[in-house]
Amino acid sequence: MSPLAAIGLVVAAYLAVTLVIGAVAYRRTSGTPEDYFLGGRAARTFVLFMALFGTNVTPFVLLGIPGLAYHQGVAVFGLNAAIVGLGIPLTFFLIGEPARRAARRLGAITPAELYAERLGSPAVGLALFAAFFFYTLPYMVTAVIGAGLTAEVLTEGNLSFGASSALILGITIAYTALGGMRATMWTNVFQGATFLGFMVAAFFLIADRLGGLGAAATAVQTRAPHLLEKTTAGAFAPGPWASWALAISLTVIAFPHMLVRVFAARDATALKNVCRLYPFVLVILWLPAVLFGVWGAAEIAGLQGKASDAIFPLLVARHLGPVLQGMALAGVLAAVMSTLDAQLLTLSSMLTRDVLRRLLPGLTPAREVVAARLFTLALSAAVFVLVLARPASLFDIAAFSFSGYVTLTPTLLLGVRWRRFTAAGAIASIVAGNLALGLAFAGVLPAPFGVLPVAWGLVAAIAGALVGTALSRPPPAHVVTRALGPA
Numbered sequence: 001m002s003p004l005a006a007i008g009l010v011v012a013a014y015l016a017v018t019l020v021i022g023a024v025a026y027r028r029t030s031g032t033p034e035d036y037f038l039g040g041r042a043a044r045t046f047v048l049f050m051a052l053f054g055t056n057v058t059p060f061v062l063l064g065i066p067g068l069a070y071h072q073g074v075a076v077f078g079l080n081a082a083i084v085g086l087g088i089p090l091t092f093f094l095i096g097e098p099a100r101r102a103a104r105r106l107g108a109i110t111p112a113e114l115y116a117e118r119l120g121s122p123a124v125g126l127a128l129f130a131a132f133f134f135y136t137l138p139y140m141v142t143a144v145i146g147a148g149l150t151a152e153v154l155t156e157g158n159l160s161f162g163a164s165s166a167l168i169l170g171i172t173i174a175y176t177a178l179g180g181m182r183a184t185m186w187t188n189v190f191q192g193a194t195f196l197g198f199m200v201a202a203f204f205l206i207a208d209r210l211g212g213l214g215a216a217a218t219a220v221q222t223r224a225p226h227l228l229e230k231t232t233a234g235a236f237a238p239g240p241w242a243s244w245a246l247a248i249s250l251t252v253i254a255f256p257h258m259l260v261r262v263f264a265a266r267d268a269t270a271l272k273n274v275c276r277l278y279p280f281v282l283v284i285l286w287l288p289a290v291l292f293g294v295w296g297a298a299e300i301a302g303l304q305g306k307a308s309d310a311i312f313p314l315l316v317a318r319h320l321g322p323v324l325q326g327m328a329l330a331g332v333l334a335a336v337m338s339t340l341d342a343q344l345l346t347l348s349s350m351l352t353r354d355v356l357r358r359l360l361p362g363l364t365p366a367r368e369v370v371a372a373r374l375f376t377l378a379l380s381a382a383v384f385v386l387v388l389a390r391p392a393s394l395f396d397i398a399a400f401s402f403s404g405y406v407t408l409t410p411t412l413l414l415g416v417r418w419r420r421f422t423a424a425g426a427i428a429s430i431v432a433g434n435l436a437l438g439l440a441f442a443g444v445l446p447a448p449f450g451v452l453p454v455a456w457g458l459v460a461a462i463a464g465a466l467v468g469t470a471l472s473r474p475p476p477a478h479v480v481t482r483a484l485g486p487a
Helices: 003-028 033-041 045-056 059-072 075-106 111-119 122-154 161-209 213-223 238-254 256-263 268-299 305-319 322-359 365-389 394-406 409-417 423-441 453-470 477-484
Strands: none
Touching (some): 003 161, 045 256, 045 268, 045 322, 059 075, 059 305, 059 322, 075 238, 075 256, 111 256, 111 322, 111 409, 111 423, 111 477, 122 256, 122 305, 122 322, 122 365, 122 423, 161 268, 161 322, 161 365, 238 256, 238 394, 238 409, 256 322, 268 305, 305 322, 305 394, 322 365, 394 423, 394 453, 409 423
C-alpha cells in the first residue's frame, strides 16, 4: 500500500465514524428548536466536558501555538497555558453557571436571546448577534485553514489546500445540519479523544525519533538556544503579557458556541465537574504543542511568518510513518470539526431565532430548524471564500477574534450578576468597547507600556457599561426576577 493510500484510509475511517455518530444523533433528534439547538439541555459531566474541551481546542492550539513557539520558544507556555487553565474555569463559574440558570428559566436558546430577554430589549440581542457574528466568522476561518494546511503538507500536495478545505466543510455540514446539538456533542466525544490521544502519542514518538527528550533539548540548545531562554521583551514584557492574559482568559466564555454548550448542561454539578477537569487536561495538550514548535525550530530552520503554522505537520511528515501521518491528519480534522460544528450551529441558531423570528413572527418551530440548516450552508460558503484568501497567520487571525470577544464580557458578566444593569448599559458597553478596539488596532490610540488593543477594548467596555447603566432607569423588577430569580 502506498503512503498516500495509507493516509487516506485512516482519514476515511475517521470521517466514516464521525458520519455514523451524526446519523445516529439525527435519529434521536426531534423537530423542536430546543432539542435541535441544545440537545434537550441534558448533557452530563463527561459529554459536557468533551463538548466544551473539543469546542475550545482548534488549530490555534494544534498549529498556531507550535508556529508561535517556533519563533518565541518555551516561554509561550507561560504566556498562555497557566492563564487559560485557571481563567477559563473561573469564567465558567462567574458567567457560565448563572447564564445557564437564567437561560433555563427563560427558555432561551442563544446567548443573544438570553440577554435580550434578561434586559427586556431586542436591541441588545441584535447588538450581541452582530458582534458574535463579526468575530466568529474569522475564527471559523482559522479552523478550516488549519485542516487544509495539514492535509496539503501530509499528502505532499496530492490533496490541495482548497480541496481539503472544501471536504472538511462538507463533512461538518452533513452531520451538523442533520443532527444539531446532539450530533455535535456526541461527535465531540470521539473527536476530543482523537486529537488529545494523538497529541500525547505524537509527543513521545517524535521525542523518541529525535533521540529522547534530553537529545531533543540538546539539539535546541545547540541550534536555537534563544528559544530556551527566559525573556521579558516583546510579547513577554509586562504590558503585552498582561493584556494578552486578559484576551486568552476572558475570551472563551464569550465564544457564543461555548456559552451555548454551557446552556446544554444538565445541571450545576456537571458544570462544576468540568471546571475541575479543565486545568489538568489543558496542560496535557499545551505542553506538547509548545515543544513541537521548539523542536521544529532546531530541525527545520528558516520558516518565516505564517509559514511556521506548518511546523507540526512537517515534523509528523519527517518522523512518523504513513499510518501515523493519517492519524495526525485525523487529529487535526477532529480539532477543526469539533469547533467548526459548534460555530456553524450557534451562528445558524442566532440567525434564525434572533433575526429571522423577529422579521417573521409567525415562523413555526419546524421551519426554524429548516431555516437553521439553510443558514448553515450559507455560512459555510462564506467561510470557504475567506479560507481561500488566507489573510494572515492562524495566531494573528485568532488574536483579532479573541480581542473582539473580550469586549463583550462586561455585558455577559453584569447581565447575570448585577440586577441594576440595564439595556442602555449593555449597548453602550458593546459600542464603546468595539469602537476603542478598532481605534487601537488602527493605531489611533496609544499603547502605553506596550499594552495590546484588547486592553483598550475591555476598559472602554467596562466604562460604557457603568456609565450607560448609571444614566438609565433600572429595568422593571418583574423582568429581572423572571430571568435571575428572587433577589
